[in-house]
Amino acid sequence: MSTQPDKPQGEATSSMFPLKFYKHSFDVFCYNTLRCHVIYANQNFTPYKANERPSGPPPSLDYREHWRLASTIDIHNFPPPAEVTWTSLDGASHEAKVDIGAIFKDQRVLYSVPDSEIPDGSWGDDPGIYLEINDRTISVYMRAFIATKTEQIPGNKNSDFRDDVILAWTRDY
Secondary structure: OOOOOOOOOOOOOOOOOOOEOOEEEEEEEEEOEEEEEEEEOOEEOOOOOOOOOOOOOOOOOOHHHHOOOOOEEEEEOOOOOEEEEEEEOOOOEEEEEEOHHHHOOOOEOOOOOOHHHOOOOOOOOOOEEEEEEEOOEEEEEEEOOEEOOOOOOOOOOOOOEEOOEEEEEEEEO
């Protein structure tokens, strides 16, 4: 027998909110740069040949929705800031330290699903954090697999989740 008061239908009943994370995955994407180099968690995240040749523009308008899962998993929160060096399309050289720990200091997961739509006890994955360099702008995004109580594509029983890419931080240089 539960000693908890009754909750209205559809209201989240779990103490899992707010959703928090203690480890994360990480990946880097470079667009519209002449050169691009990123070190984070003592690893070189420079995309293939991005430090040797121009990166080109994003492949489509909705390119972030097609990003792969973050390539390096199980990074404990939080290593020192990411060290980014790049050359923008105008030929200017840039250096920046992006403090992922400061951006996510509360360790809260970013998502767009209402809490009441998340099944009780379903959170337990580590989110992906993405660092994007695009010409003179650095942006940091989070993508988390969030289970939902309802199908996101009606009739598709395998669509009971969202994995939206959410902007956490951006800066122009």
